[in-house]
Amino acid sequence: MTSSARPLRADAARNRELLLAAAEEEFAARGIDASIADIADRAGVAKATVFSHFASKEELIAAIVGGHFATLTAVARRLLATADPEAALSEFLTVAADGIKQQDLTFLRADDDSRVTELRNELHVAVSALTDRARAAGVIRADITGTDVFLLICAPVHIAGCHPTAHPDLWRRYQAIIFDGLRPSGANSLPQPPPSWP
Amino acid sequence: MTSSARPLRADAARNRELLLAAAEEEFAARGIDASIADIADRAGVAKATVFSHFASKEELIAAIVGGHFATLTAVARRLLATADPEAALSEFLTVAADGIKQQDLTFLRADDDSRVTELRNELHVAVSALTDRARAAGVIRADITGTDVFLLICAPVHIAGCHPTAHPDLWRRYQAIIFDGLRPSGANSLPQPPPSWP
């Protein structure tokens, strides 16, 4: 999952995974203000160890977000090889939302650099492919682009998150509504052109 | 717009508005971690002045969020008196999104108490009325509730906010898509029951 470069000693690699997992949980629980101290505690390592793996908090966040992007890209690519374009797109959105849960990928956006942007672009490409195929099959409207779908990934989770005491699966309801909105039947023309991708 | 109780001296009232405006801008720019110092600077007053108007940061946030709720409630009530149920609902969502812009009402939710919760509940009632009328008129699906619409208010802005360099009006595109998803034509059954309101 770490993808590139250096070998990393066995225990170090394990600590890295422990930290990523702990950080993800802590961010999910406390939001972006979760402290490095709490993350280190949860992972069972010392605070300084966090910095021997990630040069800064930003870099740790980038690793998490980048990981999500990479995972989703893999999912999208796998689904691209399946037969049913509608099922593929639908399942992608479901898997994505399910994986993200309370976590908002919006955390970081483009305010960082290189690596995450690259991974995000790869996901964008893969999602666009899924979208193009669905559009070609008449599953979704002609005026919906891959970028639209990309931006919509987090929406269902976010919407459900606005409810003070939501059922954990409430997001599925809004995903279905949005998906219906993407369908060709009964579609009205859109007031704003599709966004370009930088 | 501040609605309640005491008269407030002229200059104090002015400072209060300056502060609310500055806080809103600062929160929009830096998120919920915007510092009181920066807010005070932007409003051109001393840090301590902020606390003479709002006893704590939480209370300042509550004032902003509560203000939004109150404004939206007023809008919803006004539109309830207009003739066209579809136009009313549509315009409500538009005005709401436009007013909120980059700001996420999710900020505070129910983790606080009394006043904001009350104002939110009033908005919920007003939105439900708008929704009921639209449903009765066949404008939206039979299985969509006022709570659904309430939760969807912020979605378009949030979705557009996921784009790194979005056009300021991009949210209108996603609002149209979601609204289409709420329409009766081509609606598929929803996987999750509508959420109750606490």
Place this chain on the structure above:
Amino acid sequence: MTSSARPLRADAARNRELLLAAAEEEFAARGIDASIADIADRAGVAKATVFSHFASKEELIAAIVGGHFATLTAVARRLLATADPEAALSEFLTVAADGIKQQDLTFLRADDDSRVTELRNELHVAVSALTDRARAAGVIRADITGTDVFLLICAPVHIAGCHPTAHPDLWRRYQAIIFDGLRPSGANSLPQPPPSWP
């Protein structure tokens, strides 16, 4: 009670007394860190009014302490005119402790200037007279001075205050013990000469 100088309008005089009373209660309850705001609240006036009566917190404290000194001086002088030297000294210490209760005159000491020092010196003189008379009558040891007695005034209340959950009259116990220590019978010579008074 305000003793000297200017006439003071009727309502202003009333506010001054209200403030002194409120301050005394608040200091008794919260210690020297009681805030001007709380004192003003308790007196039912605005914070700024406090400063129109007392130029600073120090001055307010000085007024209270000075008031206690003046009261005690009056008491001592009155008792000096009574017949029984032992009863006089004993009652003085009792009245003093009772009036002070949880309040520590030590609050301020000599770190301030003029007026309070003057009042304290007057009290010192009166207490010395009471003490001299008691010593002459053989009620207390030959080696006990007025300054000794002056310093001992607050001791009983302070000692009882060291108990976490003391009976409100516990100080009487320690006053009796100390008074016994001052008596001629069974007195041992003291390791330290009596302190001079500045």
Place this chain on the structure above:
Amino acid sequence: MTSSARPLRADAARNRELLLAAAEEEFAARGIDASIADIADRAGVAKATVFSHFASKEELIAAIVGGHFATLTAVARRLLATADPEAALSEFLTVAADGIKQQDLTFLRADDDSRVTELRNELHVAVSALTDRARAAGVIRADITGTDVFLLICAPVHIAGCHPTAHPDLWRRYQAIIFDGLRPSGANSLPQPPPSWP
């Protein structure tokens, strides 16, 4: 003297002692309102270092007070093993007052929790033992309890502290007076029963 648990690295232990010493001096000089910043300065460390040793100002105070209690308990226990009951009690009070100097153990009392209370209770037990032995030997009155002596510990220092410009050893004078008050000879009955210990 720190007694408990973890090993602590060499330099950290040194800093902890520096901090405790600096805090004690600063509290003695400025009272309980001494600032953490000043304490840190005096110890030659950064402000944040104080908090890495003591989680809060309260905890720092607790460490100091607890330390005094522990020290005094050790002293009392040692003296309990000596031959002369009078000398033992007398020396205990002397050592206690000397160690405390201008410092008032009253600072914190029972308004905190667990550890300090426990240490205070241990001291109370030890003092009671010393007292019982002295009473049994006829050195002090029959109606004086260990709790009385416990409460009297700080009195001499406090009394001397009421003098604006006292000789540093003035407290010895008042300790002698109080000790005389505790003696059987010439004792009058006490107006208030001995306090119980919570």
Place this chain on the structure above:
DNA sequence: GATGAATGAGGTTTCATTCAT
């Protein structure tokens, strides 16, 4: 590579005091 300790920068909040009404 991992850690305990130290730290500088900054956050929210309190408070005595001043000023304009």
Place this chain on the structure above:
DNA sequence: GATGAATGAAACCTCATTCAT
């Protein structure tokens, strides 16, 4: 004379980050 509002200084505390072991 009284007040509501404004303020500067300072307090306690947190946290990402660096350093020596």
